[in-house]
Amino acid sequence: MARLPRIDLPGIPQHIVQRGNNRLPCFLDDGDRLRYLHLMHEALHATGCQLHAYVLMDNHVHLLGVQSRH
Template sequence: MARLPRLDLPGIPQHIVQRGNNRLPCFLDSDDRQRYLQLLRKALLATGCQLHAYVLMDNHVHLLATPTAAGAVARMMQAVGRNYVVGPAKSLKARSTKAYGQSELACISQKSIFWGLFSGS
């Protein structure tokens, strides 16, 4: 069965969740995390997306980003995923399954963002 199309709304903040395959760890150490952030920065600059917040968990990543054009989030996540998987897979053969699974995406209204920022929730 085909996957449903993702929401792709330029100018609307989107919550992106990226998980490791089988919920395995995405990051083994701080070097992995720094490399991911460097690749994310390059992808953000290349696609014009704006990053508002991020959380790097052991087995998944949360991003709050606003795309400036249709398809920008997909291109950003593809760039990060394609480049990030190569480094750790070379250094650790057991981590070859580290490739990310599907990203989840949800649009967030700007009203709820401001409410969360000012209400402390």
């Protein structure tokens, strides 16, 4: 079955969860976590989106972000 199209909600906070495949770790060490945060910073700067909160767990990530208003 095809996936439904994503809802476009600029300005509305969204809870985003990223999980490791088969519950495997997303991060092996603090270096991985720092690299992830650096890449997240670059992506936020490039898109104009805002990140209000984040939690980096071993096998998943929680993000609370707001899509930019184009």
